[in-house]
Amino acid sequence: MVEKDSHLIEKTLDTRTIHEGKIITFTEQTVELPNGKQAKREVVLHPGAVTVLAITDDEKILLVRQFRKPCDRILVETPAGKLEPGEDPLESAKRELEEETGYRAAHWKKLNAFYTSPGFANELIHGYVATGLTKMEQKLDEDEFLDVIEADAAEVQRLIDNEEIYDAKTVLLAYWWLAERARAGRD
């Protein structure tokens, strides 16, 4: 942090764990604001996650349909999963793609990373693009239930318009892909 940003920065005075869950932890942090006053911040700690835009040789992407309890509905999403402690994000992305879809990819590219909810959580998702796909065997966790679908660019746009693709990481990756295709004159 540089001096010029001192009018923005909050100093942490205290961190209190309210509830340590199995996956996420709820904390309350006391901060000193740039104007010297104090405030409370509710912060959810999350281990981080990965997601994969996996593109087939015939220019479709792999998506999973799954029920999401927090939203109480089925969403269509790019394959994704939480990071295990100490796990390398790329290894995690490879593992999640194969477990959820049954596909292994020959070529991997780190696209970006992004906080999902910087106002109240520290979840950081690492996004990858995977190509050169080979079908292996799907290996879902015991408590994981999902359908795998393939969608071309027109179908992806339809899924967004229909609010079936309706989560930030998937819309983000889809827009990136559509922008790349537009730049290459492919739509």
Next chain:
Amino acid sequence: MVEKDSHLIEKTLDTRTIHEGKIITFTEQTVELPNGKQAKREVVLHPGAVTVLAITDDEKILLVRQFRKPCDRILVETPAGKLEPGEDPLESAKRELEEETGYRAAHWKKLNAFYTSPGFANELIHGYVATGLTKMEQKLDEDEFLDVIEADAAEVQRLIDNEEIYDAKTVLLAYWWLAERARAGRD
């Protein structure tokens, strides 16, 4: 929900409030899985939010630089804010744009909405595109500290590459804008 999705759907058996915060609430939900077994789901309840891609007449977008406690760093983001109880998302978007940036927009378009963290939270962000901007007066909340910047398409790409734009909603809206510009042959 249709019959064909019964192999995906989780039924809620019980919801327990672990901690009701000022902004978010931590709950633990007991569900029945499609295979009949039970599982626990940690779910953060959030009031929802809005964000605005505000485009100036000379084709720049308005961004705010602010410190984000959960991430312990400054992020560059599209103007955004939480929904007040019962508030119409469009009214909220107009309010947040003017409060944070001092700009009022003549033209508003709903672009989309998206869950930010469907694995553990129900936060839904409504995204708008605003044009026809007029400068009014910035009206920050007492505990809100931020800088407003304007960025053209090349600068937006640079901010993404430098990981200054590093949150899902902003990357998502930026990619949408870049895709639109690419389709119109403007990059």
